[in-house]
Amino acid sequence: MESDGPEVRRPFRPGAPWRLGVLAEHVGAELDGDPEVVVDHVAALDSAGDGALVFLHDRRMCAALQETGAAAVVLRREERNRTTLPALVTDHPQLIFARAAGLIHAEPRPDDGVHPAAWVADGADLGEGVIVAPGAVVEPGARLGARVWVQSGAVIQAGAEIGEDTVIESGAVIGWGCRLGRRCRVEPGAVIGGTGFGFAKDGEAWVRIPQLGRVVLGDDVEVGANAAIDRATLGETVLEDGVKIDNLVHIAHNCRIGVHSAVAGQVGFAGSTYLGPGCTVGGQAGFADHLEIVGGCHFTGRAMVTGSIDTPGVYSSGLPATPNRRWRKSVARVQQLDEMARRLRALEQEIEALRGGAPGGTTEDGE
Amino acid sequence: MESDGPEVRRPFRPGAPWRLGVLAEHVGAELDGDPEVVVDHVAALDSAGDGALVFLHDRRMCAALQETGAAAVVLRREERNRTTLPALVTDHPQLIFARAAGLIHAEPRPDDGVHPAAWVADGADLGEGVIVAPGAVVEPGARLGARVWVQSGAVIQAGAEIGEDTVIESGAVIGWGCRLGRRCRVEPGAVIGGTGFGFAKDGEAWVRIPQLGRVVLGDDVEVGANAAIDRATLGETVLEDGVKIDNLVHIAHNCRIGVHSAVAGQVGFAGSTYLGPGCTVGGQAGFADHLEIVGGCHFTGRAMVTGSIDTPGVYSSGLPATPNRRWRKSVARVQQLDEMARRLRALEQEIEALRGGAPGGTTEDGE
């Protein structure tokens, strides 16, 4: 039942051969071993074979390292004595492995140009090396920087601007007038620039407050599958440089997500909330509207954030799942908490009375 | 780091010039000032310049009002003395501003007709002024009322009916046989009429219960980006007139959402639940199946609704995020609550014993 069992020996995407000496230079690691050794794919330590580059991420994997069939390994300096395999030695093995995997398994691209089965408006402005795949649509006034890749079935609405080397994956929609930086990646089905959820009451009914702003993504931003980032009412909803957004995340109008913050799946931000730089947010967390969250905060999964935060740290909420019978009891007891507190107070007073205020007695008064 | 800082002076969507006298008449406000003054866009109070119409939504903004470069302002009667700017005076400034913004910044439409890069089945029935954009698909038997706009990449499945002036945005899918009213708006990627999640057990396996009904939207309904509204098993899943649904909301088979109710992002409704009219639901709230919720209920974000409700009011649940160390302690204590309650009871009995049932004593008995 292991997902990465020994029978899966290679990643699905093929790799290209790299000599270890050249690779070490490109990824910024120190080589210890034969520079002529060739690796042509990355693999998990316990299922690696000929030509595999592996990664020692955990001391507990040292046993597997003895038996691996890998050609080379990425490891920390202090683990170098664990193996005689050629090694890329580094203080940041995960980072070096990520870079190496990106080089060895570079993403294949179809031929440049607008496919005959795509549709691109006359007024659209396409940089050199742009790819527009079958079934994709680029509306009037859109501007695509060099090497932008619009995958099958994606839609770039009127007047949107997309920076160099950005990839818009299948079925994603970039709304009118939105602006994306360079090297961004918008995954399948994501919507950048939906209409913000803003209405004014007209008696019992709701009247839309026109959402006239846009969404702006910095450079190196990634947005996950079927995520939804709403345009601003006025001005801009902003994801700053390097922000990473996972699948099915909801970001409402006028939010701003600070540089290099990372937001996991199904998180939601209500309108006009600001998340500072360098934050991480666990899955299914939720933020109320108009909050100011200082940089360097970390929210565990399902955290329910209802107030602004001015102190960096780790924040959490929610009660973990327990057997249903016990959970029912806890729910009932929480409902009784107010009454329990009053009974506790009454007891304290009675004891005070019983003691007759004797000098030896002390009471805590926490209320 | 402000999203609407002074450098953003105009909304992205251009506006058209309106004389204030004419505008006042169209939006239903009283004009106090020169009717010949022209406004050609709306703006935020603190970044407004020539030609801007602004909106005083908050008394704290009165200082900004002194310095604004705006041409005119929407405000309440009791704030009229705060400025000598020409004003649209009203008891409902947000509503008047919403109407004015909608007039000044009317949505641009492409030319009418079926684009050559769209596909419309022979058997489909299109009213006058219908737009079908590149990459959109309209399947056999679909009926589109006058001025319906099917944006790029949207799909109208077989036999769906769409009322006049409704807009189906890019990549949205309207399922077979579903019926939408007039002036609805379905945002990018939303799915109206997915298959309900209904299965019967066959030993260990599940057999699909065919989902044979449809989804019906009243007039003026809006459905957010990547939301999913399932068709009924039999009969109809219904969103009544004026219902507003935000991004990534899940509405299961056979639910019914009452007239003018508004549901924020990532809320979920399990099957056959009825939400009465005029309710509001905060983000990430969840409703169990087969509930009956009376009209006029308001649920704060993340509310977990497990039972029917017959009294209008505000309902809430969930514990707000706290620093992780404190949260861990609270979680542990909640697990001990049952034991604490028993210890409290024991103490009460002991005190009763110590007092020997003295007539001066009183006890509260809450259990």
Next chain:
Amino acid sequence: MESDGPEVRRPFRPGAPWRLGVLAEHVGAELDGDPEVVVDHVAALDSAGDGALVFLHDRRMCAALQETGAAAVVLRREERNRTTLPALVTDHPQLIFARAAGLIHAEPRPDDGVHPAAWVADGADLGEGVIVAPGAVVEPGARLGARVWVQSGAVIQAGAEIGEDTVIESGAVIGWGCRLGRRCRVEPGAVIGGTGFGFAKDGEAWVRIPQLGRVVLGDDVEVGANAAIDRATLGETVLEDGVKIDNLVHIAHNCRIGVHSAVAGQVGFAGSTYLGPGCTVGGQAGFADHLEIVGGCHFTGRAMVTGSIDTPGVYSSGLPATPNRRWRKSVARVQQLDEMARRLRALEQEIEALRGGAPGGTTEDGE
């Protein structure tokens, strides 16, 4: 306000006539009544008319059974005496009804073949009876088994393999290299094979860890509208045979969902979590990463699962919504729990002191 009121007499999808004797044989039920009676649609008991097959799912419906206009009924043996209607008698009425509805209301299919308004790459391999609808895209190297149906606007990326009789609904995206079994159903807008959310820290910034694996679906798997299933980093993200996934579910890289497990709307799984066979998961539940959940677990809606589970059973968490005033009080009290526990302990010690350790006294010590 009932969604299935008497005015809705027939399901939207038309049915075909079946003689009851033939139908009984096909669904595996015992016939008690005239085998020549014809049914041509299924209906709800309280709104059924001529030609309807109904289903007695609940003893409370027996009154409605007396008055129904249905032609025949599916019921349990022990309810046979409740009606003289022709009946399909069974120990599993819901299952028999599901099968019968599937036969009577078989899904209509358009003509086989690649529609001229679709695009299929030269290198793609299509089995007999495949349908590719207008606006759909099949990229190079994709392999579609016999009778696969790719609906309007769906995208099959390069090298994906799809088993016989599987349906990919409108706007769904099957990512490069993913493999789907037979008789699967991917609902509109679902994304199979988005990029996993994996990054390595590079100073303040994040560097993508290439996601080189794929998603594998067994046979008879269903994935709901706008759900997102990420490909593995290496190896495979797996949904085993018979798994049912509802709308807007998020399944991160390298998860594995066991055979016949069913997951309701908006549930999220963080990376590398294993859910055993035969589990059910209520809506909006969430699972942390790297968990091992034994088969036969049932999670109620909104359960927050933070640890592995080795004992089958029912698990729950979360506090149900209460009136806001009471909720605020409970939240405050939970924050005071630690202090309350300390005060309780102090009281116990004081009473011990007051009693002078009398032999008749007993204390519970729960800490």
